[in-house]
Amino acid sequence: MNMEWYNSQAAPFLRRFHRRTQALYAGDFPCAANPAGTPDFPAQFPCSYARSHSDPFVQCLVDALYPEVGEAMVQVFDRLGVPLIYPEAQTCCGQPAYNSGHHREAAVAARRFIDLFEDAEAIVCPSGSCVAMVRRHYPELFAHQPIMRERALQVARKTFEFSEYLVDVLGVVDLGAAFSGIATYHDSCHLARTLGIREQPRQLLRHVRGLSLAEMDNSDACCGFGGTFSVNYPEISLALVDDKIDNILNSGTDIVVGCDVSCLMNIRGRMSRRGESLRVLHLAQVLAGEERT
């Protein structure tokens, strides 16, 4: 299902995106000289996207609770030389309401998101579940409103999750980042299962100097967050997050890295109560780590 979507919707867009930017900046930058013209760009930057820009969508949870994650993402883009245009009126993608069945309220948030980001070249968000919301559920929300649906599809085509944008769109896997420690990666459900993004974050982590990656058992098992589920069914939710934390601890690592702060908030919140001292970080925070030479 995801691959089908990817092949029909995302892949043609990505190809257009590559062509457009390559044509615009041919010759100006080292990576445009990539003779094969494949997405396999050399890891030199600023690359050909330096003059194009992207619009970050910094979802509500990051904005209010974890602004450092948003800042880390900005630092990464700064280092890549990708200019950012941040629409300041943004709030929430509508996912909490959507998953709870309150689709009228979710549509209000979705409409606002589409109004704000319609003109963006690429929308980048440090959350797999928000991107899944935009890509998969916005067109569903407006299934009976042809014009809105078309607008939703347009926006969906250019909305990317942070690690996906770096690897698949910019073609960068080595950000010159450094971070010391052993990390394990938690696959968020919507990122891994809905969007099919499992390898990109791992590729990025493998290129971080000083960091080694160790897999935990069941890395793609749900952490038990599930939005209002975690509040309505706390005992079940806690059982799931305890399983996740046990797997993390058994992996013998000292950092847990994820791509969705909602999972991380759940894992960190439970760890804090259990008195575990492992670091829980968003991928952007690891990638923002500077190499000290």
Added chain:
Amino acid sequence: MKPAPDGDYVATAREGMGNACLQGSLRSLQARYGKGALDAWKALPDPNLRSRVKARRMQTLAHLDRVLALLSQGVEARGGQVFFADNAEAANGYIRDLARKRGVKRVVKGKSMLSAEIGVDAVLEAEGIEVVETDLGEFIVQIAGSSASHIIAPCIHMDRRQIGRLFANKLGIPYSEDPPTLTQAARKALREKLLTADMGLTGCNIACAETGQISLVSNEGNIRMASTMPKLHVALMGMERVAATLEDQRDLLQLLTQGAALQKLSTYVSFVGGPRREGDPDGPEEFHLVIIDNGRSRILADPEFREVLACIRCGACLNICPVYGRIGGHAYHSPYSGPIGAVVTPLLHGINHHADLCKGETLCGACRDVCPVENDLPRMLVALRRKLAYGDAGWGVRPHNRLEALGFKIWGRIMGNSRLYAAMLTIARALQRPFVGRNGMIGPLPGLQNGWTAGRDLQPMAEQSFRERWRARQNNNPATADNSRETRHGR
């Protein structure tokens, strides 16, 4: 099936989570079968098999009336009888009357979830008829007076010590916890029942309209005996469990046995199309196929949920669901547990009544990945939640939680206005201050927040939101001051 009182989901889930034996079994079940099914799909020689089968399944459902007519013609042509039952009462009435007419004293059953759905056992027992389950797991559950907690492995909540004690009590054998000894004891007890039964009552895995036969899979051979040894064979079939062609039936059986038990083919596959004919060495004298609606046509009529009728009840979604993997099957209060149960039970027995099933999942999507017919169960759970949020006249749903609805109304207002949103952040930051502990986290809180903070610390709002930090950054760096669309979109 007697409806369970609302709210039982959480209480029974708690019991399941506290049952160490169940937890151990669920862990090994999920480690082996859930992942195994995913691997099996990856290893399919034809990678498009699942989507092709799904498409055929939906096509068949779109012409279900004609496909079922064809099936019943085939069965009747071979001398079998077909009864279409609108609901559980009609099906039970038919079976009861048949049992009365034939003077049935003992019924042996092959595993059938539909028989639990319509509650036929109680109806027959009220007639003074002895009803015996012949599937080993179902037999154990039956003599224990318990109910199935997995659609393929019914007694997964019991270990061999419990089963040993149970058999010592009920079968009068010396206590043993050796599985082969226990299996032999059950086999001996069941063989006697099978040899003396007057009626065999089975389900139907997948029927085929083209051949006019139903198919039954089993690994124990009990279903073949239950369907051939008694004089009377009654098969219960949900009206959606039919394939149009033999080819479709073959594909479905292949997906069923792989999804359920990682088997390319189960030990026994029986095709039954009617009673014994002249010259047949065995087989029943009468064959009755009871095709049961019991709420399925309502699902068929709703394009949002029709997909769920494509399900072939392999149980793969139970073997991967993190929630089922913790709470076990009894919490679902239905013969259908796990993710499939969470969708189909509310649709069959009332959405309000089973609201907890609609809301008690994380929507992680593992069930969608593992489903042999690629059913999008998370999508349907969200659709059920939408009905609970706003009510739905067609399905007779009342709005479920007015407080939550009010909450999301307010949430919608706040998220629709960035200034209001920023103002709310400021207020929340001020209110949270007294609660932030020394470790920088918020500890246990009373009231609504307790759902989160009872077992987890809460991350407090940051002193400065990302937006505020971004603004500060822009002000310090005039070169990039135009990098915001506030002026165009400010609201």
